[in-house]
Amino acid sequence: MPKQKETPTKGVKDEKFISVEDALKQKTGKVALRGWIYRIRKQKDKIFIILRDSSEIIQCIFSQEKFQKEWKDIDKLLNESSLEVFGVIKEDQRAPTGYEVTAERIEIIHYADNFPINKDQSPEFLLDVRHLWLRSRRITAILKIRSTVFGAIHEYFRSKEFYEFHSPIITAGAAESGPTKFLVDYFGEKAYLTQTWQFYAEAAIYALEKIYTIAPSFRAERSKTSRHLTEYWHAEVEAAWYDLDALMELAEGLIKQVLKRVLEKNQKELKILERDPAKLEVSLKKKFPRITYDEALKFLKEKKGHAIKWGKDLRTIEEEKLMELFDTPVFVTHYPKEIMAFYKPRDRKNPKTAVCFDCLMPDAHGELIGGSVRDTDIEELKKSLKSFGEKIEDYEFYFDINKYGAVPHAGFGMGVERFVKWICSLDNIKDAIAFPRTINRYKP
Numbered sequence: 001m002p003k004q005k006e007t008p009t010k011g012v013k014d015e016k017f018i019s020v021e022d023a024l025k026q027k028t029g030k031v032a033l034r035g036w037i038y039r040i041r042k043q044k045d046k047i048f049i050i051l052r053d054s055s056e057i058i059q060c061i062f063s064q065e066k067f068q069k070e071w072k073d074i075d076k077l078l079n080e081s082s083l084e085v086f087g088v089i090k091e092d093q094r095a096p097t098g099y100e101v102t103a104e105r106i107e108i109i110h111y112a113d114n115f116p117i118n119k120d121q122s123p124e125f126l127l128d129v130r131h132l133w134l135r136s137r138r139i140t141a142i143l144k145i146r147s148t149v150f151g152a153i154h155e156y157f158r159s160k161e162f163y164e165f166h167s168p169i170i171t172a173g174a175a176e177s178g179p180t181k182f183l184v185d186y187f188g189e190k191a192y193l194t195q196t197w198q199f200y201a202e203a204a205i206y207a208l209e210k211i212y213t214i215a216p217s218f219r220a221e222r223s224k225t226s227r228h229l230t231e232y233w234h235a236e237v238e239a240a241w242y243d244l245d246a247l248m249e250l251a252e253g254l255i256k257q258v259l260k261r262v263l264e265k266n267q268k269e270l271k272i273l274e275r276d277p278a279k280l281e282v283s284l285k286k287k288f289p290r291i292t293y294d295e296a297l298k299f300l301k302e303k304k305g306h307a308i309k310w311g312k313d314l315r316t317i318e319e320e321k322l323m324e325l326f327d328t329p330v331f332v333t334h335y336p337k338e339i340m341a342f343y344k345p346r347d348r349k350n351p352k353t354a355v356c357f358d359c360l361m362p363d364a365h366g367e368l369i370g371g372s373v374r375d376t377d378i379e380e381l382k383k384s385l386k387s388f389g390e391k392i393e394d395y396e397f398y399f400d401i402n403k404y405g406a407v408p409h410a411g412f413g414m415g416v417e418r419f420v421k422w423i424c425s426l427d428n429i430k431d432a433i434a435f436p437r438t439i440n441r442y443k444p
């Protein structure tokens with residue numbers, strides 16, 4: 001085994017190292033870099049190493065003449081080995097990022113084994129070695145955008161003076177819909193992983209009025225689709241005194257704020273992903289259309305020749321056909337009351353419908369947000385629950401909330417991975433999260 005630096009952490013405190021991105025900005029002079037081998041190409045008397053760190057890649061040249069003593073060691077390096085490289089940077093149009101480092105000194109931190117990932121591997125294999133595939137430029141770019149998205153969501157709600165509020169992950173069960181709940185053996189009793197913070201949030205608005213969270217939600221989804229995970233990050237909001245219009249205003253502002261930040265911070269990543277920023281800029285500039293369910297049905301029939309019966313939910317196919325007519329997100333409001341969750345109130349003006357919306361995304365990305373005003377009428381709530389075959393006693397605490405100074409309030413939930421999927425234009429939601437969980441995968 002060739003010699004290798006003993007303590008990989010040595011140098012961590014050493015401030016002379018700069019990121020590859022900063023080296024590219026520096027353009028000339030001495031640089032000290034550290035990272036991993038992205039590609040290595042060997043000639044008789046020269047070795048070209050493309051060095052990668054979290055910021056960028058850069059070509060480094062090692063000549064045999066200068067590295068007589070270390071030549072054998074360098075020659076043994078494989079992809080993903082970790083290194084420190086000291087040298088001089090200069091412009092070179094032929095190099096992948098336009099600059100090249102002529103190496104003067106090298107410290108080999110760790111010799112990598114043969115890296116199992118190379119070109120043309122199946123998506124399933126790449127998911128099996130996801131712990132290694134994270135290093136790919138593509139996943140790294142998505143994860144950076146994801147980080148911007150989370151930061152911007154927090155920033156948005158805090159700028160509007162919402163409090164961050166946390167609800168339990170382990171719950172007694174009352175939630176969105178029965179069959180998609182994950183069962184937990186809670187010391188011999190049945191508990192469930194949360195699907196939404198909503199009922200806890202509705203309790204908390206009586207203390208804090210305006211609250212939000214970003215937390216994991218769990219759905220035991222049995223379907224294999226490109227937009228369902230079993231564990232996803234859910235950005236949710238609940239606000240006292242809000243009506244449907246105020247809620248949609250808040251949702252539209254959220255989407256725009258996140259887009260703004262991504263367009264400011266992640267141009268490079270969008271380029272790596274070959275995502276046209278102009279497609280996102282449209283949504284920043286235009287006001288999002290608001291149409292009712294009735295209008296959606298009319299559009300489908302008249303403009304798409306696709307008729308569905310009033311009272312049926314919009315399925316993926318209808319959502320996609322409808323969204324072919326738009327290039328920004330669209331709010332579809334006032335779905336039929338009978339097919340909506342029990343907490344969505346009946347619209348007084350049109351009692352067959354509920355005061356709710358779904359926010360649908362263009363380019364076949366489907367539903368991003370579901371939201372509604374909340375019903376505070378205990379008798380109505382009980383009637384709805386019964387019609388869905390739910391046990392009234394499971395919801396006692398929810399009725400209790402509405403007994404003491406109930407006020408109009410509203411809230412929504414947004415799947416953060418769905419948002420990332422749209423921003424990055426991913427075919428599958430699995431790539432919007434580092435370690436996806438789906439019906440047939442919970443490893444690695």
Ligand code: 4AD
Nearest residue numbers: 196198219228229232368369370411412413414415
């Ligand atoms: O429409 P949903 O089921 O609404 C609720 O849970 C409400 N209680 C939210 C609220 O009002 N506080 O889910 C909200 C959003 C969906 O629009 C979708 O973006 C996302 O959560 N979502 C999923 N994302 C990934 N994988 C899944 N299996 C998802 N199920 C829902």
Ligand code: MG
Nearest residue numbers: 358367369370
């Ligand atoms: Mg929904």
